[in-house]
Amino acid sequence: MAVERSIVHMDLDSFFISVERLMDSSLIGKPVIVGGTSDRGVVASCSYEARQFGVHSAMPSRMARQLCPHAIFVRGDMDQYSKYSNAVTDIIEQEAPIFEKASIDEHYLEITGMDKYIKHSMLWAHELREKIIHETGLPISFGLSENKTVSKIATGESKPNGEKQVPFGLEKTFLAPLSIRKIPGIGDKTNATLQKMGISKIETIQQMPILAMQKVLGENGGSIWRKANGIDTNPIEPYSEQKSMSKETTFDKDTTDFEMLKNVLVAMIDTLGFDLRKQKKVTGCITLKLKYSDFQTHTFQASIPYTASDDILLKKVTELFMKNYNRRVLIRLIGVKFSNLVSGFNQINLFDDTEEKINLYSALDKIRMRFGEQAIGRAVGLREDKDKKEEKK
Ligand SMILES: [Mg+2]
Incomplete structure (x- = not known):
């Protein structure tokens, strides 16, 4: 007989709104919308008070304004959201042996077999939830059941600020x-x-x-x-093993051609950014790798606010490159890696971007899916070097 699993799904309640309210308590109890503030913007997240007027995420901001004219619009702040998201992850990491970070505001915790060592699973999850609320000030809900899907649905049913257990064997009834x-x-x-x-x-x-x-x-x-x-037999994908994606280019002839190196970075971000969006993920960490002709390898890593936007990623990797490429030594290999990947592209890219920009991204990405990755490149990334081998890991 298969082992009965215990899986907790924890989800922060209207996360962006909750963070905004921590920073500005005058927003508490009011209809608040985080999103594009221009007329062409899109709703990224909205408070329960705004939802009562029919506002929901991914709705054009102008429609939200019509439905709820007294709503307070706030421009999203990804730096703050990422900071709070990581604070929650840190607390979970201290308590749960195996967990998956499914998105910026969602975690799955595997506590199968822990009953032997800890108190009752429901009580354990309850205490963890209390700890998160106490230490971060953010409301969070959880569902506990035998699998990921049922726990996620249970979390939804317990919201806001609730907890719900679906006992083994009662999944269908629930x-x-x-x-x-x-x-x-x-x-x-x-x-x-x-x-x-x-x-x-x-x-x-x-x-x-x-x-x-x-x-x-x-x-x-x-x-x-x-x-x-x-x-649902899907396993928890442990955070420590959560996928990263990377791309490297080795030059047949070592180079110091600064413009060419920058162009290679642009092309890499283009490809990796596309892959990231295709998987509907965002990254929280970017690494630049440089291998010099003397075979010394240096890696430079930066934590970044979660994003899947080429513009932001390119800016970050260029910063890393400009800051660290100070040796006048020939470069043999250059590489870029995105790690700390979590789901949530659709949710996260909304508040910086107008509808047009979001549509542009998805239009460009659609063309690539149809015609292959080489179909589009940025003007500056178009230059393809003949003596360049690409390895994609
Ligand atoms: Mg949430």
């Missing part, structure tokens, strides 16, 4: 009365397809054979059916 929208991964399109078939409650999916769902939605249908039935 899910049955909920709307299909509560299943992670069901977006507008899938929801519309299912609603057209008269499916609005998870219970209905539970009563269908998996084949019927697969027939309508393909492989995704199978995945939705399993989630609806409380089945």
